[in-house]
Amino acid sequence: MLLDAETALADAPPGHKDEVRLWLRLLTCTNLIEAEIRRRLRAEFDTTLPRFDLLAQLERHPGGLTLGEISRRMMVSNGNVTGLAARLEEEGLVERRVSATDRRAQSLRLTARGRKEFARQSAAHEGWVAELLGGLSLVEREALQRLLGRAKASVRAGLQEGGA
């Protein structure tokens, strides 16, 4: 994955469409932030972004979530969640319980330790993001939020067409 696709493309001959330049800049921004967050999660908490994301899902749903629900919310495959859940369970941060009404399904929830650990990570994470994006004014952040919303809508529309 190109961390700085834009720089890489800097000396590319013109002829790329406008949209490609926009896409590369979007990718660059995201990758810069994501790489830094991964690095800090690893350095300060010895964990990874996927693990953090999974804990965040559970935090939002104290009643527990099935593996399938997690997989849909995180937009990753089922098999992926199987592995993540196994590691988090081994670390004692989450626990599984087989559903009373459906013996195929099992729901995951945070353990007390998981809740406590995630709270620490989450607070730090919030600070990191605020620090990294803090150079933007409130007005800029709002404009960006709105435009990214438009971009998201555009992409989803594009997916509809192709996948129909």
Place this chain on the structure above:
Amino acid sequence: MLLDAETALADAPPGHKDEVRLWLRLLTCTNLIEAEIRRRLRAEFDTTLPRFDLLAQLERHPGGLTLGEISRRMMVSNGNVTGLAARLEEEGLVERRVSATDRRAQSLRLTARGRKEFARQSAAHEGWVAELLGGLSLVEREALQRLLGRAKASVRAGLQEGGA
């Protein structure tokens, strides 16, 4: 100790700091586009994004690049490039040559077939991106480009501080 019970990832319920909501939307946008591009590269060309990115680097440098240069430009590890290069060589899309002046180094360049294949992929890629982002007006795209530039600058500034 900060205990923010509202904090979570994915599609951002309220309670997050402004910046986190912005970050999550940025991430969602990028992931949507990236997943679709990966899917199409796989479906239509039986290849992957990292392979495509590596070919793109070589395309821009017809004189060849050493593995180390590629690794720096793509901002990935050395070992990563070793593996990618091995697969691309096996597919006959790139060729290696040991440097005449430094027996440690070897430069990679596109084969004729690699050049031809990349041209096909690149044209398709450009079309996909244009299609996915085509729902934005020119004005919106320009505004987004500018704001993302600002965001990038903010992040780089944030990295300086932390990493100094």
Place this chain on the structure above:
DNA sequence: GAAAAATAGTTGAAGCCTAAACTATCCGCA
């Protein structure tokens, strides 16, 4: 000129991720 430091690249272990094939269970329906 030889030891030491730096550089180019490879390898191995481990985690993340997917698609596809598989098992187990549930549900609808005749």
Place this chain on the structure above:
DNA sequence: TGCGGATAGTTTAGGCTTCAACTATTTTTC
């Protein structure tokens, strides 16, 4: 009741990615 299709999750094979340890070579330094 029993069959067939849907659903929940696991497994497997393979690619991507990193870090750390390693080999080979070059450069620096004394």
